[in-house]
Amino acid sequence: MEINAAYNSLVAVGDSFTEGMSDLNADGSYRGWADVLAGRLAARSPGFRYANLAVRGKLIGQIVEEQVGLAAGMKADVVTLVGGLNDTLRPKVDMVRVRDLLTEAVERLTPSCGQLVLMRSPGREGPVMQRFRPRMEELFAHLDALAAEHGALVVDLYGAPSLGDPRLWDVDRLHLTADGHRRVAEAVWQALGLAPEEDWRTPLPPGARAGWADRRIADARFAREHLGPWIGRRLTGRSSGDGRAPKRPELLPYEHPAGP
Numbered sequence: 001m002e003i004n005a006a007y008n009s010l011v012a013v014g015d016s017f018t019e020g021m022s023d024l025n026a027d028g029s030y031r032g033w034a035d036v037l038a039g040r041l042a043a044r045s046p047g048f049r050y051a052n053l054a055v056r057g058k059l060i061g062q063i064v065e066e067q068v069g070l071a072a073g074m075k076a077d078v079v080t081l082v083g084g085l086n087d088t089l090r091p092k093v094d095m096v097r098v099r100d101l102l103t104e105a106v107e108r109l110t111p112s113c114g115q116l117v118l119m120r121s122p123g124r125e126g127p128v129m130q131r132f133r134p135r136m137e138e139l140f141a142h143l144d145a146l147a148a149e150h151g152a153l154v155v156d157l158y159g160a161p162s163l164g165d166p167r168l169w170d171v172d173r174l175h176l177t178a179d180g181h182r183r184v185a186e187a188v189w190q191a192l193g194l195a196p197e198e199d200w201r202t203p204l205p206p207g208a209r210a211g212w213a214d215r216r217i218a219d220a221r222f223a224r225e226h227l228g229p230w231i232g233r234r235l236t237g238r239s240s241g242d243g244r245a246p247k248r249p250e251l252l253p254y255e256h257p258a259g260p
Helices: 033-043 060-074 095-112 127-150 178-191 212-236
Strands: 009-014 049-052 078-082 115-120 153-156 248-253
Touching: 009 033, 009 060, 033 049, 033 178, 060 078, 060 095, 078 095, 095 115, 095 127, 115 127, 115 178, 127 153, 153 178
Parallel strands: 009 049, 009 078, 078 115, 115 153
Antiparallel strands: 049 248
């Protein structure tokens, strides 16, 4: 049963997860779960409007400073806020400050939109996840408390084993594949009370485990192409989002992309 089908606008706030990395369009731009969700909502609501303010690499302080005010001013039916995870992955982080900034964001966005949607972000299994799990779970516990206090929805991707499958993650081990993003869009769709089109929690079919040599080759490629540059940016205080503008900075009518 559908709880509410009257969604006429969506604003997405956050970092690379919401920008859509690594779900590539044919032209080299990124799509991602928020674009997929917007397309599905637009198909049922003529004149549907969509903005995506998310920029890769942003910390929660930057999201609050650069995106929250803009999003609040758009008065959308739905606002999604996913942030803070980049902070938890830093070698040093002030979790009290992260919690305070998330509280500020929620308190500013809630009265300005019809429905605020928060997320417990997914995480693939592995040593990095294990190292930062306590911080992530502290972040998610705070999100749950904020949602309960302010009437926000929480989409629990962290608790879905299917999204921990390495096959749903790109070679950088930080961003979901197109299939992963599609599942996230379906999860948010269902959280908004819309009729399910699939079970986004369904595990992938069993697959053959890569051999030792193939895993070491993949590890070496990951270290060379992704881990090394990521560490370099942390050491120099740079971000992959420096100087980058949001891909959809204005709340405008959504147009379905041409082609497949």
